[in-house]
Amino acid sequence: xxxxxxxxxxxxxxxxxxxxxxxxxxxxxxxxxxxxxxxxxxxxxxxxxxxxxxxxxxxxxxxxxxxxxxxxxxxx
Numbered sequence: 001x002x003x004x005x006x007x008x009x010x011x012x013x014x015x016x017x018x019x020x021x022x023x024x025x026x027x028x029x030x031x032x033x034x035x036x037x038x039x040x041x042x043x044x045x046x047x048x049x050x051x052x053x054x055x056x057x058x059x060x061x062x063x064x065x066x067x068x069x070x071x072x073x074x075x076x
Contacts (some may be wrong), residue, residue, distance in 0.1 A: 002063070004070045013062060015043030019055035024048045 005013070018025070018040075025044045030037030047055055 002066045002070060004073055005066050009062065009066060011039055011043035013059060014040055015045075015047050016055050016059035016062065018044040019047035019050050020052050020059055023052060 002010075025041065025048060027041070029041050029045075032038075050058075
């Protein structure tokens with residue numbers, strides 16, 4: 001768990017994870033009242049065209065950044 005991660009950072013992680021594991025999103029966008037589904041769909045689709053290896057590297061970079069921030073916050 002990354003307690004210091006914002007919702008946007010968590011969505012970025014989700015989008016990169018889906019891109020790294022599934023590839024480009026080719027599903028229909030969820031309905032207007034499915035706010036969570038739309039946010040996740042948008043986060044994944046934002047990475048369209050990114051190859052799986054690059055998506056995984058970006059995912060790892062973001063996790064390391066968030067871990068470092070959490071460690072610094074805990075030490076303060």
